[in-house]
Amino acid sequence: MKRIAILTSGGDAPGMNAAIRAVVRFGIDKGWDVFGVRKGFSGLISGDIVPLQVLDVGGIIQQGGTMLGSARCHEFETADGQMKALSQLIRHELEALIVIGGNGSQAGAYALSQLGFSIVGVASTIDNDLYGSDISIGVDTALNVSLEAMDRLKVTASSHHRAFLVEVMGRKCGYLALMAGIAGGAEVVIIPEVETDPETAATELRAAYDKGKASAIMVVAEGARYNAEEMAQYFQMHGERLGFELRVTKLGYVQRGGAPGSFDRLLGTRLGAEATEQLARGKHGVLVGHLKGEIAITPLAEVVANKKVLDLNLLKLARVLAG
Ligand code: F6P
Secondary structure (H helix, E strand, O other): OOEEEEEEOOOOOOOHHHHHHHHHHHHHHOOOEEEEEOOHHHHHHHOOEEEOOHHHHOOOOOOOOOOOOOOOOOHHHOHHHHHHHHHHHHHOOOOEEEEEEOHHHHHHHHHHHHOOOEEEEEEEOOOOOOOOOOOOEOHHHHHHHHHHHHHHHHHHHHHHOOEEEEEEOOOOOOHHHHHHHHHOOOOEEEEOOEOOOHHHHHHHHHHHHHOOOOOEEEEEEOOOOOOHHHHHHHHHHOHHHHOOOEEEEEOHHHHOOOOOOHHHHHHHHHHHHHHHHHHHOOOOOEEEEEEOOEEEEEEHHHHHHOOOOOOOHHHHHHHHHOO
16 A cells, blocks of 8 residues: 655645645545645654545635645755654655645755655746746746736826836746736836846836836836835936836735636646656656646756756847837
8 A cells, every 4th residue: 555645835836736636636546545744844844744535625726825734944954854854754654755846845855855765746836947847836827916916007007107116926037027027018027037227127117108108017026136125216216317206016925825727726736646647657756847738757856956947038028029
């Protein structure tokens, strides 16, 4: 008999629940016992592990967040923390662990697999910065939440002939900002990968008014060299010279909390199911992601050794489309 566990770690992402549900139901369908670890790696260290049955994961596919809870666990980054986690896995007679999460979580997954435990990772982060997956669980919903907010801001911006700065999440990656900028019709997009100073941003916004636009939206990634605060400060100091005001909206955690859309429900389901298939075939030490439109398997060693690169042609696209 196989006894497997599942945990969600790092920032929660809409669609994690779909992945949990798929792991539990596919695992049980294979005749395995499936356990849930509460609160990520910190719950693993403390042994907060509960059995999960088919009905325990009923009615969660439509819910955002994660029914298991999540955490950022600094203790698990230490060798001591990892050994404690490993001994809990052994104490509970578990044979494999599925880790749903982004970069930090998959680094943790890799560390455990290096200690000889069978691990399969599942790509999940709204930042979309994880190597081994073109698109991760949660990205699509987070993007749609950002777009809904931007569409509303554009309405009030037009009524008042104002410029708006919208800050989106993404840590050090500009993916969310760039996609929100393109799909939301932003005039300016500022991402960490390309440093843009406030004066240049102001010139680009000014150009929008000069072309006769009623409003101008600038999307700024939270990890940009000049973030929302710095941009806002600059615009406040130079408001008179620039000739327009800038209103700031930080979307923040709102982006993470949405109910998953169809894409994330299906992606979470497919990746979760495939994680169990990998274990059934005796495969581990890998990440289940989505590459070139297909489910893709990448060794965790490769995932942690590489950095996902943002396609900067998309920034050119955003600039031309800004008109
Ligand atoms: O990784 C997802 C993310 O939401 C990032 O976009 C953001 O920088 C970070 O998590 C926030 O982390 P925390 O939930 O620990 O505040």
